[in-house]
Amino acid sequence: MSLKIGIIIGSIREGRAGLDVAKWVLEKVQAIDTASTYELVDLKSFDLPFLGATPTESQIKGITSWSQTMSQYDGYILVTPEYNHVVPGALQNAFQFLKPEVANKALAFVGYGWLGAARAIVGFRAHLAYQQIALTQQQINLSFTSDFANPGTENQTFTPGAWHDAELNLLVSQLTGWSKALKTLR
Template identity: 75%
Template structure:
């Protein structure tokens, strides 16, 4: 059974760190050489989504369609998110509010980054996603500006994740792929 996993860059903010963290996740996923598993980056910033409830412009209507189709095409997701004011980014919440059937009975894992690894924001967003019938892995990765970035919050900052994240990442991929495979079988009617 082939699986397609989307690695979502959740921040749309200028100067965000999400791309470098997502590239690290992608690189580690590809190194695993999982049989019949494809990993792809999905940058939320590339979708010009309107605020939920606002009348979309023509281009935003196209972006909504593209967002829906993109998310529907994946069997599972790794959400790379920062934490702003103890919450995940508002753009991320807004984007998921447009989804329902596209993400039902699919699996999701979190890779958070920030001073506390986005732990507080992830806790709150887990409750939100549960109502969309998304199965979330127990394992999550919390990347800290204190221990995983050299010269954090300066123009010279460099992402240097600690070696302790390697077994965490391995567990995250194993859990995500297990759930994704089982839920794809469920969606395909192989499990009743």
């Protein structure tokens, strides 16, 4: 069964570290699982209002485009940083617009931060579980202290440890296993 998986770039910040992380994830998981199609989904490219605010014409199109984009995937990998121990506000807001688009689909986390965005991921699991998303046990926690050179400076560079390869293998196995099973449910 062929799957289509979206890799969501959860930071919309200019100069975000998340872009390099997401590109690395794409390269790794596509090599692990050549039978499926993996694509980057850049949150930054969708003009979304804050949920509840009156949308502009452009934002109405943005909501539709976000909904249609997320609908087409069988599962997701969410690449997220941590701001004040939670996921970025724009990321949480974007998921507030979704329900049928993501229900009965699987999602795996790749976090990056001083503690691999571990606290943000724990919190966001509760939100996404309510949206009927199946969240894999395996997650990747990339740390500024071990997976980045010159962390916190303008020379910061993403240098992921080789030990994450085994974690990515398990993540892909759990994500695709559930994505296949849930496809039959949908």
